[in-house]
Amino acid sequence: MKVMKVAIIDYNMGNLHSVGRAVKHVAPGGTQVEITADPDFIRHADRIVFPGQGAARDCMRELETRGLSEIVREVAKTKPFLGICMGMQVLMEFSEENAGVECMGVYAGKVNYFKHLNIAHLKTPQMGWNQIQQKTAHPLWTGIKDAARFYFVHSYYVEPTDQSLVSGETFYGLNYASAIAKDNVFAIQAHPEKSAEDGLRLLANFMQWQP
Template sequence: MADLAIIDYGMGNLRSVANALRHVAPAQDRVVVTSDPDVVLAADRVVFPGQGAARDCMHELRAYGLEDAVREAARTRPFLGVCMGMQVLLEHSEENGGTPCLGVYAGEVRYFGAAPLDPANGGRLKVPHMGWNRVEPSHPHPLWEGIEPGARFYFVHSYYADPADAALVAATTDYGVRFCSALARDNVFAIQCHPEKSAEAGLRLLANFARWDGVAG
């Protein structure tokens, strides 16, 4: 039996994430939603979801005493970041006039711009980037197992991760710019879209994570 902890810092719809993971995780495993740093660090696997603004995310992590627990979990066990839980792994976000983030990895979270251009026809694209889009893996990874390259996932975001080290990029997506839609290194995998809202492909990614030993390949 393994414990899978979903970090609750007061932001995001955690019920849908928890329900999706309970649906796909091995039957003997326990999925817990927690704001207790000790429970996070006792878990075998950790999911760090989120939505909203970077400044609010960082404020709430500190208020709940979770900032160090997130860093330690990302260092020591299979770790899945989702949406804002991906972005704040980097050093800094342009959001809210500039927000220092967790700094697990070097890099910046950048704004798409007021109206990015569609490279296919030159038309204006709406921000936030909302809806289904293709995710193109950059290299093989255990969490991509059983997912076709170019599978469509569901996105809602106005900012995107731009890691300093290109080797961190695990997938890209086009929305006016080709941006990093997933990053991975060692025991960490993080993705910009919402796998819990991404139908079969998203459930497969979550199922893969629930069985992942944290070895990248």
């Protein structure tokens, strides 16, 4: 029987071990879950988790330094792919962070700074629990109620050009895309590994997903 392999991409950005523990917790027995920067393992894995925390400039630099940019673009087209937090943002073309950063351009769109909304008393970063309104049906929402609460920590939000990508929205000064989905890719701004039962359910759904 073939062993399922899950690659959690290690580019020195993000709460990798927390993500790894959560994925291992929900993975079917015998699944090989590896936190890895090995392009060969990533290319041959059955599922890809692309986490991340920190600044967009640092994220892109680490991906380039480790020779991972192209392999991430490749597997984002070919494998069940879950982006988390910064792993969602850098799929866009451009981020306002660090005076402007060119990102991976998997999808047309940009990443905006909450402070540029100029809303008094809107704290930046958004830190804590907030609701995700499900905008499209998706297998990763299975068993998760609409408007379920997930844990967020971020100062920037995604604005995709194609609004049909938006699978979940969250209100924080405005309604912004907190989850996007297309074909084999699902990406979420919140941290499912920190989001209690609903977060673990989303990860478990990802482990079963057959796009």
